[in-house]
Every structure is written in C-alpha cells, then in structure tokens.
Amino acid sequence: MASSGYRSLEENQKVQFEVAQGPKGPQAENIRRSVHRGSSVRTG
Secondary structure: OOOOOOOOOOOOOOEEEEEEEOEEEEEEEEEEEOOOOOOOOOOO
C-alpha cells in the first residue's frame, strides 16, 4: 500500500489502485485507502 508505517485494511474498506502488468498478469499497485467525503446538499 502506498503509505508509510503499518499497512492494513479492514473488511469491506474501499480502496483505490492502479492496474499494472506483473510477471503473472495484471496486478494492483499504488493501493491506497479511499477517503469518503460526504456530499453537501443545498436546499432552498
């Protein structure tokens, strides 16, 4: 994962990654946790 320190994910945690060609076929790289940002809704 693209971060420093201890690297782990929780079950069902969303991630972003890039697909690269590895020696055995496609593989994920530059894996990072998705930052969930709430959307703002304007009313009025």
